[in-house]
Amino acid sequence: MSTIQGRRIAIVGGSGTIGTHTLTALLEDKSHTITTISRADSNATFPLQSRGKKGDYTDESFLVSALTGHDILIIQLGISSTDQQTPLIKAAAKAGVRYILPTEFGSDIYAPFAKVFPIMSSKKQYRDLTEELGMSWIAVVNNPWFDWSLKGGLWGIDIANQKASLYVGAEGRFNTTTLKQVGEGVAALLSLPDGELEKYKNSPVYLSSFCITQREILDSAIRATGTKESDWDITTPAVDEVIAEARAEVAKGNHMAFIKEFYITHMREGTGGNYQEKAAKDAEVLGLKEGSLDEVVKAVVQELADVK
Template sequence: MAAPKQPRNITVVGGAGSVGAPIVASLLATGIHQVSVITRAESTAEFPASVRVHRSGYADEEALAAALAGQDVLVLALAYTAYDAQVPLIKAAARARVPYVVPCEFGSDATHGALNAEIALMRVKKPYRDLVESLGASAWIGVVNNPWFDFCMRGGFLGVDLKRRTATLLDGGRVRANFTTLGRVGRSLAALLSLPGPELARHGNGWVYFSSFAASQRDILDSALRATGTAEAEWAVTHGSALEVRTRAKEATARGDHMAGAGALFALMFSDGFGGDYGDKVVDYARLGLEPEESLDQVVKELVDELGP
C-alpha cells in the first residue's frame, strides 16, 4: 500500500542540470511540495513560475543559510567538477537547521567493498557525507541508482551503440545489473521525500536504492534489435573481457587519464561480484506509490526514436 504523503519545503542546487531538472520536475508533479532552487548569480537558467529562485554564489555561506531558512530538505545535484561546492552548502544547511541533505551521490553502491576498492570516485564522495554528520544538524540520504541508463545509452557507454548499431559484449554479455533512468531517479526521489516523517527518518544517514530495471548487455542488445526492427546480423557485434577493460582502465589512470575510471566502472557493472546487481536492496516502490519497474523495451524504443536513423 502506498504511504500517505507529507508536504515539505525542498531546495535543489543544480536544478537545471541533467540530474537536477528531472528532480525539480518530479517534485513539482507531486503537487504538495514547495520547491526552491539555488543557482549562481550569473546563471540564465529558467524555472517554472511556482519555483522560488535564489541567485547566489555557492561560497556565500551566510546568504545560503538565509535562503535555506525554513527548508526541510536540501538536494545537491552538482556536476562532478563542482563537488567541493557542496562544503559551504552543507555548512549553510547546518546553520539553517535543515533536517535532510541529499548529497551528490547518484551513483553506484558505495557500501560495496569490492567496488570501492576498484573505483576511487566512490571514496571521493565520502567526506561530504562525513561533513553532514559532523555538523550534527542534518542527516544525509545517499541515492544509489547505478549509471543513468538513458544518459549512458546516448553515449554508447554500456557497450550498445544505438546510433552506430555496434555492440561489444563483455564476457558474453550475460551479467545483469540494475540501471535507472534520469526521470525515474527524479520520480523516485520525489516520492521518497513525500514519505511521512517517521518513514523518511529511517533513511537518515543511510542509502536508498533506486532502479528502473535489471538488464544485461545481452538484454539491452536484444531490446535494441526489437526497437530498430533489425537482425543481429545487421549490427557489428564484438566480444571482449571485462577484466581486460578494467586492466586497461587502471593503466590509463596510472598514466594520468582521470576519465579512464568511467570505463572501468561500466565494465564492473557487468562483472560478477562488484555490486552492479543490487535487486535485493531496491526501495519498496509500492510504498512510494510507483510502478515496480520501467519497461526496458519502452525506454530503448524512446531512445531509438530520439536518436533517429
C-alpha cells in the same frame, strides 16, 4: 504509496541533467514548497511554480538566508563542482535544515567495487560532514543512469553505428535507473510521512528501473531499431583485456578512460552492481514500478535519430 507529506525543499543544481527530472517530479506532487538555488552567474531558468534564489556559494549569509525555513536540501551539482557541497552543507546546518540529499545519484559506496574508484569513495566526506553538523543524510543510489548511458554508448552498445562489445566475463545482472525514475524516486521519498522518512536517516535509498544484463540491452536495441543481429557488428572481448587496456589509457593521462572499467564492473557477478533485493524493498515503500525496457530503449533510439 503513503499519503504525501508537504515539505519545504531547497534544490541546488535543479537545472542540471538529474536536477531537471528531480524538480519536475517534485513539482508534480504539488504539496511541496520548492526553492531553487543557483550560482550568481548561472543562466539556469526554472519553472514558475518554484521560488528562485541566486547568489555566491562563498557568501555564507546568502546561503543561510536562502536555506532558512527549509526542511530538506537536495544537492545535485555537476561532477566537477561537487566540492561546492561543503559551504552548502555548513550553511544548511546554520539555517536549521534537517535532511541533506548530497550529490551522489550514482553507485553504492558500500559496494565491494567502491574502493577501486575514487569517484565513489570521495562521496563519504559529505555524509560525514552532514552528521557532524547534527543533520541527517539520505544517499540516492541509482547506479549508472540507464537512458543517459545508452545514449552515450556507455553500456558497450553503440546504437547509432550498430556496434556492440559484449564483454565475456561480465554477463551478470545489474541495476540501472532512468533519469525520470530517479526524479520520481526522490519525489516519492520526500513525500513520505515523517515516521517513514526517518527510517532512511543516514542511509542510502536504492532506486532501479531495471535489473538486466548487457545482452538484454542489446536485444532490446535490436528490436527497437527494427534490425537483425546480423546487421550489427558484435565483438566479444574478454573483460580482463578490456580493463587492462582502460587502465593503460588512464596511466597515459586519459583520466576519463576509467569509465569503461567502471561500467564493466557493474556487470560482473558479485561486485555490487546488483542491489535488486534492496531496490525491490525500497520500491515497495516508495510505490515505484519497474519500467518497460523496450519503451525506454525505443525513446533513446528516437532521440538519437532526431539529432542525426
